[in-house]
Amino acid sequence: MKGMVFTELLGFVEQTYGEDAVDDLIEGSDLPSGGAYTAVGTYDHKEMQSLVTTLAAQSNTPPNELLSLFGQHLIRRFKASFPDFFRTAPTLFDFLESIDNHIHVEVRKLYPDAELPEFRAERLGSGxxxxxxxxxxxxxxxxxxxxxxAAQLYGEPVRVESSALEGDGEKFVRFSIRKTGATA
Ligand code: HEM
Known part of the structure; x- marks a missing residue:
């Protein structure tokens, strides 16, 4: 996993829990790299899991809730660094459709060793x-x-439900994203 994701996680921890929490987190986690991350470096994604597990124990917050909060922080950081990805997608659904065929394609050009997921988007009606x-x-x-x-940034509130599915012998997670209609 690219170092920028780790440096952003530590920034999120500092902003949310304070500077000491960053030191406690690094000391309390099992990190073969030692935890001195640089944005352009590449580290085992298991270190991210180790950091999130330790932070969950230290902050008394479930790991998945922490990852979700971190995701909400990270997308704002992405918007600051890569505003064009948002400018070229006028709506939330346009943006989500562009992850696989545009955003992560460009990310791969910047970081050829990036480990990127695949996303398949399908619209079911307008909402x-x-x-x-x-x-x-x-x-x-x-x-x-x-x-x-991203929904917050677009001012398009949504409800997101996830389900674990399997197709063609492969496991994947389906997010069902519904616009809730209210304005932000
Ligand atoms: C401006 C928008 C975005 C940028 C610049 C971006 C960039 C990146 C980068 C740099 C990584 C790390 C790759 C690595 O560690 O090797 C990554 C991973 C990831 N991205 Fe994106 N991304 C964007 C939007 C999104 C969105 C909207 C989603 C969610 C729907 C998403 C889902 C993920 C996930 C889950 C990973 C972790 C790797 C994995 O699950 O296999 N990204 N992305």
Whole structure:
């Protein structure tokens, strides 16, 4: 997993729980790299799981809730660094459709060793979308937070439900995303 995801996680921890929490987290986690992350480096994604497990214990918050909150933070950081991905997608559903065929394609050009998931989007009428998350890594709670955060940025509130499915012998997670109609 790219170092920028780790540096952003530590930024999120500092902002939410304070500077000392970052030191406690690094000291309390099992990190073969030692925890001195650089944005362009690449680290085992298991270190992310280790950090989230430790932070969950230290902050008394379930790991999936933390990953979702981190996803909501991360998407705002992505918007600051990559505003064009948002500018070229006028609505939330346009944006979510563009992850697989545009955003992550460009990410791969920037970071050829990125480990990216696959997303398949399908619109079911104007207010509902299925977004299927295919990955060998278990970051669906992060994906869920990124979706919720993007919905906030677009001012298009949604409800997101996830279900674990299997097709063609492969497991994946389906996000059912429904616009709730209220304005932000
Ligand atoms: C401007 C928008 C986005 C940018 C710049 C971006 C960029 C990235 C980057 C750099 C990584 C790390 C790759 C690695 O660690 O090797 C990543 C991973 C990931 N992205 Fe995106 N992303 C964006 C939007 C989204 C959205 C909206 C979602 C959710 C629906 C998403 C879901 C994920 C997930 C779940 C991963 C973790 C890897 C995995 O699950 O296999 N991304 N993305």
């Amino acid at each position: 509902t979308m299925h977004l299927d998350y295919h990955s060998k890594r278990p970051f669906e709670a992060l994906a869920s937070g990124l979706i919720l955060g």
